[in-house]
Amino acid sequence: MSVTTIKLLLAAVLGLSIVVPFGYFFLGERNKKRYKRTIASNVVTFFGAMIVAGVLLFATGTPVAAAETAASSASGLATGLGYIAAALSTGASCIGGGIAVASAASAALGAISEDASVLGKSLIFVGLAEGVCLYGLIISFMIIGKLG
Secondary structure (H helix, E strand, O other): OOHHHHHHHHHHHHHHHHHHHHHHHHHOOOOOHHHHHHHHHHHHHHHHHHHHHHHHHHHOOOOOOHHHHHHHHHHHHHHHHHHHHHHHHHHHHHHHHHHHHHHHHHHHHHHHHHOHHHHHHHHHHHHHHHHHHHHHHHHHHHHHHHHO
């Protein structure tokens, strides 16, 4: 199977993963179960397409000399894992910071509505929660700086 055929097949399956759930939602029965069926069909078709694409992608590799493959895979693996680490540090810190800001900001709004003199203290707590995101971003910049 050629690479263009795989790309077309993947695009078609991903398109179906969008169209099929809309069919369940709009053309299906009008009951409460249609939401669950829509989400379930979307999840099954999308992740099924990703699994099939991964299998086809790795099954159709081009043959290369063994020495080139070994040398490039070692440095390529380290670089790839470095980028994954940078993405994870930024993503996880932003998710944690978002959860912290959501809690701190809602509590701060409640406290400010009762007593306006606590505005400065509440802004400090919200700012500290946002700082978590910045720390993750700094760490990812340090990781990327080591890579290149």
